[in-house]
Every structure is written in structure tokens, then in C-alpha cells.
Amino acid sequence: MDFITGLTQYMIENRSELLALTIEHIVMVAYGMALALLVGIPLGIIAARYQKLAPIIISATNILQLIPSLAMLAILTLYMGLGFQTMVIGLFFYSLMPIVRNTYVGIKEVDDSVIEAGRGSGMTPLQLLGKIQFPLSIPFLMAGLRVASVIAVAVACLGPYIGAEALGKEIISGISLQSDVKIYAGAIPATLLALIADFMLGKLETRSKQRMA
Amino acid sequence: MIELKGINKIYDDGFQALKDIDLTFEEGKINVLIGPSGCGKTTTMKLLNRLTDYTDGDILIDDQNMKQINPFELRRQMGYVIQNIGLFPHMSIFDNVATVPKLLKWNKHKIRERVDELLNMVNLDPETYRNRYPAELSGGQQQRIGVIRALAAEPSTILMDEPFSALDPISREQLQDELTKLQQEINKTIIFVTHDMDEAIKIADQIILMKDGEIVQKGAPQEILANPANEFVTEFIGEDRLENVLPSIQDMIQSDYPSISLNTTVEQSIQLLSRYQISDIPVVDENGAFNGIVNLFDLLNNKRTDLKTFIHDTLPTITENMDSHRLMQIFHEHKSTVYPIQTKEGNLAGVVERKQLVHLLHQFYMNKSGDSEWSS
Numbered sequence: 348m349d350f351i352t353g354l355t356q357y358m359i360e361n362r363s364e365l366l367a368l369t370i371e372h373i374v375m376v377a378y379g380m381a382l383a384l385l386v387g388i389p390l391g392i393i394a395a396r397y398q399k400l401a402p403i404i405i406s407a408t409n410i411l412q413l414i415p416s417l418a419m420l421a422i423l424t425l426y427m428g429l430g431f432q433t434m435v436i437g438l439f440f441y442s443l444m445p446i447v448r449n450t451y452v453g454i455k456e457v458d459d460s461v462i463e464a465g466r467g468s469g470m471t472p473l474q475l476l477g478k479i480q481f482p483l484s485i486p487f488l489m490a491g492l493r494v495a496s497v498i499a500v501a502v503a504c505l506g507p508y509i510g511a512e513a514l515g516k517e518i519i520s521g522i523s524l525q526s527d528v529k530i531y532a533g534a535i536p537a538t539l540l541a542l543i544a545d546f547m548l549g550k551l552e553t554r555s556k557q558r559m560a
Numbered sequence: 561m562i563e564l565k566g567i568n569k570i571y572d573d574g575f576q577a578l579k580d581i582d583l584t585f586e587e588g589k590i591n592v593l594i595g596p597s598g599c600g601k602t603t604t605m606k607l608l609n610r611l612t613d614y615t616d617g618d619i620l621i622d623d624q625n626m627k628q629i630n631p632f633e634l635r636r637q638m639g640y641v642i643q644n645i646g647l648f649p650h651m652s653i654f655d656n657v658a659t660v661p662k663l664l665k666w667n668k669h670k671i672r673e674r675v676d677e678l679l680n681m682v683n684l685d686p687e688t689y690r691n692r693y694p695a696e697l698s699g700g701q702q703q704r705i706g707v708i709r710a711l712a713a714e715p716s717t718i719l720m721d722e723p724f725s726a727l728d729p730i731s732r733e734q735l736q737d738e739l740t741k742l743q744q745e746i747n748k749t750i751i752f753v754t755h756d757m758d759e760a761i762k763i764a765d766q767i768i769l770m771k772d773g774e775i776v777q778k779g780a781p782q783e784i785l786a787n788p789a790n791e792f793v794t795e796f797i798g799e800d801r802l803e804n805v806l807p808s809i810q811d812m813i814q815s816d817y818p819s820i821s822l823n824t825t826v827e828q829s830i831q832l833l834s835r836y837q838i839s840d841i842p843v844v845d846e847n848g849a850f851n852g853i854v855n856l857f858d859l860l861n862n863k864r865t866d867l868k869t870f871i872h873d874t875l876p877t878i879t880e881n882m883d884s885h886r887l888m889q890i891f892h893e894h895k896s897t898v899y900p901i902q903t904k905e906g907n908l909a910g911v912v913e914r915k916q917l918v919h920l921l922h923q924f925y926m927n928k929s930g931d932s933e934w935s936s
């Protein structure tokens with residue numbers, strides 16, 4: 348009981364600091380996601396269009412994701428130094444695989460007869476992509492984005508090790524100070540963020556599938 | 561006009577789907593491709609809008625080699641109803657139907673009108689269905705949308721791959737009628753694939769019967785029914801159907817066959833019969849009502865002078881709108897050189913001659929082994 352009052356008190360007293368860290372966390376993840384979408388969608392499309400490139404692209408992004416997060420971030424600091432950008436790039440690398448793979452699968456999954464109807468209507472390959480294949484792959488893309496952002500919220504907690512302050516700051520200083528309160532004060536918002544991201548993107552995913560059945 | 565000249569199609573895996581196809585699709589005609597599954601009907605269709613390329617040969621569209629035509633333009637001028645419907649699941653019915661008009665950049669107002677017109681044509685209320693999504697329609701409704709999507713931009717040629725297969729018999733008949741009407745009104749060239757021989761006979765100007773990538777026989781429905789090229793065709797058409805292709809009485813009737821009136825003399829009657837080189841002649845009264853037949857031999861062998869005494873009326877009454885199978889039965893049971901046909905008021909409408917019926921029988925049974933069941 349004491350602990351909960353203590354924690355609540357700490358969180359209220361430090362609310363502006365915690366809020367700032369949470370926002371920082373969100374911004375970092377958002378940048379990483381945006382980059383991953385920006386690069387991942389075209390890569391997924393290229394993989395779907397040029398079947399020969401598909402295994403190369405997919406396994407490359409796969410390998411990126413297999414590198415342990417701390418190791419990847421450490422390696423990145425060798426080239427980019429410490430700071431916010433380094434973390435964004437790390438998150439970007441981590442999120443690339445689910446986005447690329449799901450875009451690729453989403454496009455591949457489009458029913459052959461739908462493609463044929465599009466081609467038969469006289470659509471150019473670009474129109475086919477823009478009007479048919481890509482819109483139909485969006486539910487898959489949404490699922491990828493959801494997985495990616497949950498991972499990214501977690502990885503972003505490692506921020507303080509590479510000089511990117513966010514909710515990880517509370518957690519890690521909590522570890523060194525052996526302060527349960529600090530650890531929880533960082534862990535709870537971080538978990539909530541992951542839950543909210545999962546929930547909201549899940550909703551988006553369902554909506555994007557609606558009426559298409 | 562679309563001409564296929566010596567077309568061969570070998571798929572990447574080495575399978576030869578089409579063998580030396582020579583085929584002409586005339587402008588403004590309904591051409592029906594029919595044949596067992598896998599015989600190459602869909603492949604033939606896809607060559608026409610270049611969804612697949614042929615291996616060798618030539619396809620000419622209005623005398624121009626098809627390879628010289630931009631494939632995207634070509635497809636926009638050729639409606640295509642694909643075999644599996646293939647509606648775009650993420651688009652409303654409106655957007656589905658409007659696909660090609662939008663590609664052709666029609667103005668919004670015109671597109672809207674056209675979509676409504678087409679929805680009405682296939683009995684789907686625009687208010688109700690315009691904003692639905694394909695998943696919210698029944699299979700038959702989806703198929704109707706597939707058909708009107710292909711018609712939307714008023715293409716000059718329409719390729720239809722089993723377009724009515726998911727429809728109930730009533731909607732199917734309705735759309736077949738709609739299609740023939742459409743084709744007569746606006747002179748479209750239609751290439752239509754079906755498995756249903758009744759459908760083919762009903763709508764086709766030309767039927768192309770295929771088997772294993774080859775054309776077995778092509779021609780007008782009546783031609784094919786009357787002269788099946790071989791065993792396979794006969795079997796494919798079905799024996800029943802061969803028996804059912806008797807022309808109607810209306811089509812056989814000779815309305816200019818001579819007749820005589822009751823007050824004609826015996827002498828005049830004999831002269832008339834010999835002038836026309838016939839042995840039997842129908843007799844009508846002053847109102848045109850049919851009274852019976854007189855026969856040349858009766859007239860020659862008797863000294864009686866009143867024509868009325870020669871009239872016999874032993875044949876069952878045959879009316880214009882009677883089923884021709886019944887006529888065949890009468891033909892079988894009652895020998896006569898002519899069969900007078902009456903209107904439903906009892907007036908003489910004309911005759912069918914025995915030799916016409918004999919000729920028909922010969923035609924239909926030349927290719928068949930044997931027993932006739934006209935009475936079925």
C-alpha cells in the first residue's frame with residue numbers, strides 16, 4: 348500500500364518531467380515508424396513486383412531484425428555517435444522487416460481474378476498498383492505496423508544507453524539507484540504506450556478490412 | 561471485325577493450349593465459344609485483349625495487326641467479363657462499375673448517369689446498391705455487376721467468359737434477352753463463352769465448338785444442329801437437342817400454296833392441279849374457311865360434277881401455333897401430300913408439304929443412327 352502511495356506521489360510530483368519523457372518516447376517511435384513506412388513500402392512493392400529481388404530484400408530486412416537490439420544500437424553509435432537520431436535509425440531498422448514483409452505479402456495475396464479484372468479494364472501497371480494492389484494490401488500493412496510499433500516502444504526504452512532520453516531514462520536510473528518507484532514510473536507509461544499503440548493500430552487494421560470481408 | 565489467323569499458343573510450361581486456330585468474329589455478331597473444360601476458351605479470350613500473348617500466327621482487328629495497338633487502349637475499348645467475376649473488393653459498386661469510364665476520364669456527371677442506367681438494366685436499384693461493397697452482394701448480384709462493369713464505357717467489343725453461370729434461370733434468361741437486344745441495338749461484337757448449349761443456341765449468331773485447343777466446328781446454331789461435323793459434336797450437342805430443332809410450323813408453312821373455292825367446277829379444279837403439278841389441293845369457302853382437300857385421282861376417276869362430293873377431311877386439324885412435333889406425328893400416321901394449316905379461326909393459312917417434312921427428316925437423321933421419337 349505504502350509503495351503505491353509512494354509511486355503515485357512520485358508520479359504526480361514529477362508529472363511534467365514524465366510527460367515530457369513520454370512525448371519524447373512517442374516522437375522517437377513515430378519518427379522510426381515514418382522512416383520505416385517511407386522505405387519499407389517501396390521495398391515491399393519492389394519485392395512483389397520483381398520476384399527475383401524478393402528473397403534478397405526480405406532476408407536482408409530479416410537479418411536486421413535478428414541483431415540483438417543492444418548490439419545494433421551500440422554498432423550504430425560507432426557511425427552516428429550518441430543521441431536521438433541514432434535511436435530513430437535503430438527503430439527504423441527494427442521496424443523495417445514487418446513493414447516490408449507485410450506489404451509484400453499483402454500485394455501477393457491480392458486475388459488473381461481481381462488483378463486480371465484490373466488489367467482487363469486497361470489499367471497500366473502503375474494504375475493497377477495504385478488503385479488495386481496497394482489499397483488491397485493495406486490491412487496487411489496495418490498489421491505489420493502494429494507489430495513494428497510495439498517492438499519499437501520496447502526498443503526505445505534502451506535510449507539512455509545511447510544518449511537518447513525517453514521513458515528509459517527513469518527505468519535505467521531506477522536500476523542504478525535501486526529505486527522501485529523510479530523503475531515503475533518509467534515502466535508503467537512505457538507499457539501503456541505499447542498497449543495503446545497495439546489497440547489503436549488494431550482498430551485501424553480492422554477498419555481497413557471493413558466491408559471487404 | 562476480328563480475325564485470328566493460324567494462331568498457336570504454347571504456355572511457358574510447354575503446354576499447347578491452342579492449335580492453328582483460324583477464326584473470324586464478324587462485327588455486330590454474337591459469337592459463342594463452347595467446349596469441354598480446358599479446351600482453350602479462356603485462352604482464346606485472353607489473346608483478344610492481350611492479357612496473354614500468342615506464340616505464332618496473326619490477329620487482325622479491323623485489318624490492323626493487334627500488336628500495333630496500344631494494349632491499354634485496346635483493353636479499354638474491349639469490355640471483359642472475367643470467368644471468376646473479379647470485382648474489386650475495396651471499391652463500392654459504383655466505383656467498380658465506373659472503372660473504365662474513370663480511366664477514360666469521363667466527366668463525373670456522365671459517369672453517374674451511366675452507372676445508374678446500367679444498374680437499372682440488371683434490375684439492381686441504384687439507390688440501394690450504388691454504395692454497397694461487393695462482399696455485401698449475393699453471388700448472382702456480383703455477377704451482374706461484373707457484366708455491367710464490362711459494358712460501362714460502351715466498348716465496341718465485349719468479351720464475356722461464362723458471364724451468367726451464377727445466375728438463377730430467370731435472371732439468366734433476362735440477361736440473355738438483354739444481351740441480344742443490346743447487340744441488335746448498338747451492333748456490338750460479342751464473344752461469349754459458355755458451357756450451356758441452350759444458352760449458345762439461344763443467343764449465338766456463330767457457335768464455335770472447341771476441343772483440345774482446336775476448332776471442331778463453327779457455324780450458325782441451326783447449321784451445327786442440322787449437320788454436326790462428327791461424333792463429338794453430336795455428343796456434345798446432345799441427342800435430345802437434335803430432336804428438338806424442328807422448325808416451327810410458322811417457319812415451314814407455305815402460304816402461297818394454291819387453294820380452290822367451293823364453287824370451282826371439277827373441270828377447273830383438274831386444270832389447276834395439273835398447272836401446278838400437284839395432286840391435292842385445299843378447298844375454302846367464300847369466307848376463306850377451310851373445308852377439306854380434294855384429290856386429283858378422285859376427280860379423274862369419277863363422273864360426278866359437284867366438287868363438294870369430292871372433299872374429304874380425314875386429317876386431324878392442324879393449326880399454325882401447334883407444336884411441330886405434333887405435325888410430325890400426324891405426318892407419320894396420315895399419309896397426304898399436303899397438310900393444310902389453319903388459323904385459330906379455322907381459315908386456311910397455308911400448307912406444309914409432305915416432301916418438306918421428308919427432307920427435314922433426312923437432314924436430321926443423316927448423322928444419326930436411327931430411331932425417331934418425334935412424339936416425345
Ligand SMILES: Nc1ncnc2c1ncn2[C@@H]1O[C@H](COP(=O)(O)OP(=O)(O)OP(=O)(O)O)[C@@H](O)[C@H]1O
Binds near residue numbers: 571573595604
Ligand atoms: N498459365 C498457364 N500455364 C500453363 N497452362 C495453362 C495456363 N493457363 C491455362 N493453361 C492450360 O491451357 C488449357 C486451356 O485453358 P483455358 O483456361 O483456356 O480453358 P477453358 O476452355 O477456358 O476451360 P474452362 O471451361 O474450364 O474455363 C488448359 O489445359 C489449361 O490447363
Ligand SMILES: [Mg+2]
Binds near residue numbers: 601602603643721
Ligand atoms: Mg475458362
